[in-house]
Amino acid sequence: MTTESTTTGAGPTLADLEQRATAHRDRPAFGHDALISCDRLVRIFTTDGVEVQALQGLDLLVREGELMALVGASGSGKSTLMNILAGLDEPTAGAAKVAGYDLLTMTAKDRLRYRREAVGFVWQQTARNLLPYLTASQNVALPMQLRGRTSRSKKAARAAELLDLLGVADCRNRRPQQMSGGQQQRVAIAVALANEPKVLLADEPTGELDSHTGEQIFAAFRTANEELGTTVVIVTHDQTVATEVRRTVAIRDGRTSTEVLRHTQVDATTGQESLVSREYAMLDRAGRLQLPAEYTESLEMRDRVMLELESDHIQVWPDDQER
Numbered sequence: 001m002t003t004e005s006t007t008t009g010a011g012p013t014l015a016d017l018e019q020r021a022t023a024h025r026d027r028p029a030f031g032h033d034a035l036i037s038c039d040r041l042v043r044i045f046t047t048d049g050v051e052v053q054a055l056q057g058l059d060l061l062v063r064e065g066e067l068m069a070l071v072g073a074s075g076s077g078k079s080t081l082m083n084i085l086a087g088l089d090e091p092t093a094g095a096a097k098v099a100g101y102d103l104l105t106m107t108a109k110d111r112l113r114y115r116r117e118a119v120g121f122v123w124q125q126t127a128r129n130l131l132p133y134l135t136a137s138q139n140v141a142l143p144m145q146l147r148g149r150t151s152r153s154k155k156a157a158r159a160a161e162l163l164d165l166l167g168v169a170d171c172r173n174r175r176p177q178q179m180s181g182g183q184q185q186r187v188a189i190a191v192a193l194a195n196e197p198k199v200l201l202a203d204e205p206t207g208e209l210d211s212h213t214g215e216q217i218f219a220a221f222r223t224a225n226e227e228l229g230t231t232v233v234i235v236t237h238d239q240t241v242a243t244e245v246r247r248t249v250a251i252r253d254g255r256t257s258t259e260v261l262r263h264t265q266v267d268a269t270t271g272q273e274s275l276v277s278r279e280y281a282m283l284d285r286a287g288r289l290q291l292p293a294e295y296t297e298s299l300e301m302r303d304r305v306m307l308e309l310e311s312d313h314i315q316v317w318p319d320d321q322e323r
């Protein structure tokens, strides 16, 4: 069906407005097909009357089955975001949905269920992930016990299966202090996966480990992603981890600023595979764009820039009035 409209020069007609409203209504909602969707997320901390805006309207979409990394300078808001996604903290404003749970409006009961069943987390400090007086098997069985639906034998079987999958079956009967840091983190991943969460969140999981052990931990996350289909979000400073995932999102000043996507390309003549990466800037729905600091600094862009719209791109120039 088409709607007729006439332009009088005095602005849009009623028919134009109706058409626009219909087009807007039919457009899918932001993040409708994402497993994690953060929409203009704001988190303000107030300490001694001083406000810190840790998240300043952060947008992030993560699709089911992704394995992605979040990077950013110290204080950029990564942990604040992870705590919100983990259901440990609540945003000041905006919207955040994970696996069908609305993190702003869920009840205390739903929050508990969310943390037990929908997400698993692995923290940097190994001591925060495992109970010291329980063995690896008992640590993995504990979340299943708290959920309270499985028989003892099923819990033991699942714990054994997970420890085996993550290459720490031999640690089954050991307590955390009888394991290396890397083994503890792999057991921690098994604990986080015990209740088959949709999402696995990890905040600097390789931060306390040497690079070789860090690689093994990263391989364990990859196994969880590939074998169990778990969506994995890792906050990291570790360059190896950041470059081994298909998608790395950078957070700057409490907002997602740039994103690097990587894919494998096969050379048509030699058949040789190479990894191609490309950096993108994030454009929010208000049209705001954060230009990479190294770009703006190299051209001495400040305060105001000139824009020129071309048929397939936009040119950004330093302000000529400044020169």
Ligand SMILES: Nc1ncnc2c1ncn2[C@@H]1O[C@H](COP(=O)(O)OP(=O)(O)OP(=O)(O)O)[C@@H](O)[C@H]1O
Residues within 6 Å of the ligand: 045, 046, 047, 052, 053, 054, 072, 073, 074, 075, 076, 077, 078, 079, 080, 081
């Ligand atoms: N509970 C809190 N109370 C007050 N300010 C906080 C609190 N938590 C975080 N902040 C502040 O919010 C900002 C973002 O902190 P956040 O810990 O999220 O950054 P980060 O990117 O994880 O840094 P790092 O890499 O050092 O862990 C910082 O300025 C921090 O000081």
